[in-house]
Each structure stands twice: as C-alpha cells, then as structure tokens.
Amino acid sequence: MSTAMSQSYPNIWLKLKRSPVMDITKFLMVVAVLIWVMARGTQQLGYNWQWYQVPKYIFQFQDGEFAFGPLLFGLAVTFRITAWGLLLSMTIGLVTALLRLSNSFLARIVARGYLELIRNTPLLVQIFFLYFVLAPIFGFSRFFAGVLALSLFEGAYVSEIFRAGIVSIHKGQWEASHSLGLSIFDTYRCIILPQAIRRILPPLTSQAISLIKDSALVSTIAIYDLTMEGRVVIAETFLTFEIWFTVAFMYLIITITLSIVVNTLENRFRIQT
Amino acid sequence: MQDKELGDYIVTVEKIGKTFPNGVCALRDFSTRIRRSEVVVIIGPSGSGKSTFLRCLNGLEEIDSGSILIDGTPLDENKKNRLEIRKEVGMVFQSFNLFPHKTVLENITLAPGLVRKKGKDEARKMAMDLLMKVNIPEKADSYPSQLSGGQQQRVAIARALAMHPKVMMFDEATSALDPEMIGEVLDVMKNLAREGMTMIVVTHEMGFAREVSDRVIFMEDGCIVEEGTAAHFFSNPQKERTKLFLSQIL
Numbered sequence: 001m002s003t004a005m006s007q008s009y010p011n012i013w014l015k016l017k018r019s020p021v022m023d024i025t026k027f028l029m030v031v032a033v034l035i036w037v038m039a040r041g042t043q044q045l046g047y048n049w050q051w052y053q054v055p056k057y058i059f060q061f062q063d064g065e066f067a068f069g070p071l072l073f074g075l076a077v078t079f080r081i082t083a084w085g086l087l088l089s090m091t092i093g094l095v096t097a098l099l100r101l102s103n104s105f106l107a108r109i110v111a112r113g114y115l116e117l118i119r120n121t122p123l124l125v126q127i128f129f130l131y132f133v134l135a136p137i138f139g140f141s142r143f144f145a146g147v148l149a150l151s152l153f154e155g156a157y158v159s160e161i162f163r164a165g166i167v168s169i170h171k172g173q174w175e176a177s178h179s180l181g182l183s184i185f186d187t188y189r190c191i192i193l194p195q196a197i198r199r200i201l202p203p204l205t206s207q208a209i210s211l212i213k214d215s216a217l218v219s220t221i222a223i224y225d226l227t228m229e230g231r232v233v234i235a236e237t238f239l240t241f242e243i244w245f246t247v248a249f250m251y252l253i254i255t256i257t258l259s260i261v262v263n264t265l266e267n268r269f270r271i272q273t
Numbered sequence: 274m275q276d277k278e279l280g281d282y283i284v285t286v287e288k289i290g291k292t293f294p295n296g297v298c299a300l301r302d303f304s305t306r307i308r309r310s311e312v313v314v315i316i317g318p319s320g321s322g323k324s325t326f327l328r329c330l331n332g333l334e335e336i337d338s339g340s341i342l343i344d345g346t347p348l349d350e351n352k353k354n355r356l357e358i359r360k361e362v363g364m365v366f367q368s369f370n371l372f373p374h375k376t377v378l379e380n381i382t383l384a385p386g387l388v389r390k391k392g393k394d395e396a397r398k399m400a401m402d403l404l405m406k407v408n409i410p411e412k413a414d415s416y417p418s419q420l421s422g423g424q425q426q427r428v429a430i431a432r433a434l435a436m437h438p439k440v441m442m443f444d445e446a447t448s449a450l451d452p453e454m455i456g457e458v459l460d461v462m463k464n465l466a467r468e469g470m471t472m473i474v475v476t477h478e479m480g481f482a483r484e485v486s487d488r489v490i491f492m493e494d495g496c497i498v499e500e501g502t503a504a505h506f507f508s509n510p511q512k513e514r515t516k517l518f519l520s521q522i523l
C-alpha cells in the first residue's frame with residue numbers, strides 16, 4: 001500500500017471507502033437482509049406479530065404513576081444476581097489464582113482441584129446440584145444457590161484469566177521488588193496486580209458478559225429473573241417471538257452497557273506510554 | 274583508588290556453590306570478603322557466574338552450599354534475616370526494571386514508604402534529593418517510558434539508594450545502554466564510589482574499573498581465576514586465562 005499508488009486514486013473515494021459511514025451502511029444492509037429472511041419465514045408459519053402488546057409487560061402507567069411490568073421486575077432480579085455474581089466470582093477468581101501461584105503445595109492442590117472440578121461439569125448441572133442437594137443440607141435460599149453456583153462457575157475461568165495476567169508480568173518486576181525489600185503481599189498489591197489487571201481487562205470483560213448471559217440459567221430453579229418472567233408472560237399470552245426478541249434485547253442492553261463502562265475504565269487507567 | 278579508608282569486612286562469602294536445575298554449575302566453592310567502602314569490580318566471560326554471585330547475595334538465587342554473611346547477618350532460612358539483608362543490599366539491574374505504572378517519584382518513594390515506613394513528605398524530599406544527585410530532578414513526575422535508557426537507569430540507581438543500603442550491587446548496569454548514555458550512568462556510579470559506598474560491580478567497562486575500583490576479580494566457570502588491584506590487573510595479569518580475556522575486551 002504505497003503512497004504513490006494511493007495518490008493515483010481520487011482522495012474522496014478512498015476516504016469514503018475507509019470511513020465509518022461505509023461500515024455502518026454495510027452493517028445495516030446485512031441486518032436488513034436478515035430481517036427480510038425472518039419476515040418471509042414467519043409469514044410462511046402464519047405467525048401473527050403483535051408488537052403493540054409488548055410494552056405493557058415492560059411497564060405501565062397506573063393512576064398516572066410509573067409501575068414496573070413483569071419484565072422490568074425480572075430485569076431487576078437479573079441485575080441483583082449479576083451484581084453479586086460479578087463481585088463474588090472476581091473475588092473467588094483472584095484468590096484461586098493467588099493460591100495456584102503460592103509456594104504452599106496444599107494451596108496449589110486445593111486451587112487446582114476446584115478449577116478442574118468446576119470447569120469440567122456443566123453449569124446447569126452445578127446449579128441443580130447446589131439447589132437440590134446442597135441447599136436442603138445447608139439450608140440456604142434459592143437465590144443464594146443461584147448466585148453461588150454462578151460465582152463458583154465463572155470464578156474458575158476468572159482465576160485462569162488472573163493467573164495468565166499475573167504470570168505475564170516480566171520477572172524483572174518481581175526481582176526489583178524483592179531487591180527493595182517489599183513483602184509478597186505488597187509486591188502483589190502495588191506492583192504486580194495493578195499491571196496485570198490492566199492487561200486482562202478485555203478477557204475479564206468477556207467473562208463478565210458470560211456471567212450475565214449464564215445468569216439466565218437460574219430460571220431453571222424458579223428464580224424470577226428476566227428469562228423466567230419472559231417464560232411466564234409467554235405462557236399467558238403466546239407472544240413467543242415478540243417477548244423473546246424483547247428479552248434478548250434487554251440482555252443486550254446490559255452487556256453493552258458493561259462493555260462501554262469497562263472501555264472507559266480501560267482508557268482512564270491506561271499506563272502512559 | 275589508593276587513598277581510601279577501607280572498613281571492616283561487610284560481606285563474607287564462604288565456599289558457596291550453586292548448580293541450576295538444568296545441570297549448569299554457576300558457582301564452585303566461591304569465597305571472598307569485601308570491606309566497607311570497597312569497590313569490587315567483577316569481570317569475566319558470560320556464564321562465568323558473575324551475575325549468579327550477585328543474585329545469591331540478596332536472595333534472588335538460593336545457594337546449594339556454603340555461607341553468606343552480610344554485616345553480621347547470615348543469609349539463612351530465618352525470614353527476618355533475609356528481610357534485613359534485602360533492605361541493606363541494593364541492586365541495579367541491566368534491564369532497569371522500573372515500575373512502568375508509577376511515576377519516577379513514586380518508583381523511588383514506594384519502598385521507603387512500605388518497608389522503612391517513611392512518611393510521605395519525608396520520602397518525597399529524600400527522593401528529590403536523590404534525583405538531584407543523579408542529575409534528573411526535572412523528571413520527577415514523568416513515567417519511565419518517557420525517559421531515555423540512561424535516565425531510566427539513573428532513576429533505578431536512585432530507587433535503590435532510597436533504601437539507604439549498606440552495599441550496592443550493579444549487574445551489568447550499562448550493558449543495555451546506547452554508548453552516549455553509558456557515560457552519564459558511570460558518572461553517577463563513580464560519584465557513589467567516591468562517597469564511600471560499598472559497591473560490587475559486574476561490568477565490561479574497564480575504564481570504570483581502572484578509575485574507581487579497589488579490587489578486580491576475574492571469574493570463569495564459577496571460580497575466581499585471578500584477583501588484584503586494578504593497576505596490577507591491567508598492567509600485569511598473571512594467569513594465561515586472564516591475559517586471554519583481557520586481550521579480547523581491551
């Protein structure tokens with residue numbers, strides 16, 4: 001791609017080809033084709049689209065006051081589960097990574113054991129196990145079972161991401177820290193983790209998004225999250241297509257918001273170069 | 274340097290041995306004693322054990338046999354002893370190893386604050402004094418990536434000095450620098466020597482050795498081949514291996 005070659009093209013055409021306008025146009029065209037394919041498909045099914053019915057299940061105005069509809073209630077529950085899940089899974093992940101990297105043989109075995117057990121069994125099975133087996137034994141609630149299952153599951157993957165980040169820090173940082181007399185705790189806290197976390201924000205974000213989506217599975221133990229409320233509304237109204245599109249869109253809003261927040265954080269805490 | 278008062282023995286190394294897991298023997302029955310304020314330069318071919326020796330002194334590498342005594346504190350399993358030694362022995366690395374996410378000032382004040390529990394203002398003032406000493410006070414709020422190699426290494430020296438160590442070790446401190454910047458770092462090291470710091474310097478800079486060292490040790494295969502004053506070394510080396518090595522680098 002030499003400058004000599006590009007100068008033989010008119011400037012405006014090149015600018016247009018590479019501009020965001022072109023990308024957005026292409027994207028919209030693809031979306032339009034997909035919508036057309038869907039419309040044709042559902043026409044053949046004889047499905048009667050009733051989009052106008054949907055808003056009342058999201059929110060309503062009763063006596064002039066704003067009231068949550070079932071879908072918004074479900075969204076609130078999903079928020080709660082996801083917030084706790086994120087907090088717990090990040091904590092479990094960091095602790096497990098540190099255990100795997102510690103000098104203690106016992107710590108390494110425990111961490112490795114947890115990791116292999118959780119990564120090699122399906123999340124749905126873990127949710128059922130926690131709710132049907134452990135919850136009656138230890139007496140915790142269905143909400144706790146759901147959050148715990150989610151956190152333990154995602155925590156295992158988060159721990160590998162943390163470990164990768166920590167291990168990627170140049171050995172010289174450890175050696176300099178050691179030579180200055182810093183304790184291992186201070187080394188992790190001031191030197192290693194601040195650098196490691198900046199590096200692993202992209203895969204951590206992916207994992208957080210996974211957690212948000214996986215939270216839909218707690219609907220199987222009758223936690224009234226967004227997915228469960230969606231199923232209930234469909235059971236009553238048979239607005240199958242419309243409601244699932246709406247629910248999917250609402251999950252999309254959550255995950256995209258998270259992505260935007262993390263991107264902003266990434267830019268703010270970027271290490272100057 | 275002839276007319277300097279050398280103190281008592283501050284570093285005593287008795288017959289230390291170190292073999293790496295891959296079978297390479299880096300140190301064989303290595304013994305030496307270093308006095309306070311002495312400047313010892315260690316030269317030798319790569320793989321001779323020079324860096325390993327330095328790294329054993331502050332615990333970065335574990336010795337397989339022998340003993341190390343630093344200012345009366347033995348380097349053994351006792352955690353308090355190890356910490357004491359890490360505080361009293363400063364090290365400057367070939368690859369600087371500055372903390373990239375912290376400013377120059379933060380790099381220097383971090384350890385004194387956390388390890389020697391110095392207050393923020395006290396640490397800051399000390400850091401600025403050290404930056405003056407290494408001639409870059411204006412870079413206090415810059416990040417390491419914004420500095421040249423020579424400036425980074427000088428910050429690394431200031432950072433090590435901030436802990437007020439009794440011994441300073443330099444592991445090929447100028448080997449990764451462009452030639453124009455070697456001089457500024459060597460100047461800092463020479464000043465440090467003149468001020469009476471005990472220094473153990475692994476280097477290929479013979480000019481430095483000639484100018485400020487009290488003793489030069491030539492190592493090969495984990496052993497001391499020859500040692501003596503700089504004058505003796507460069508004008509009248511005894512062993513054949515020493516002569517061969519010197520002919521290659523001078």
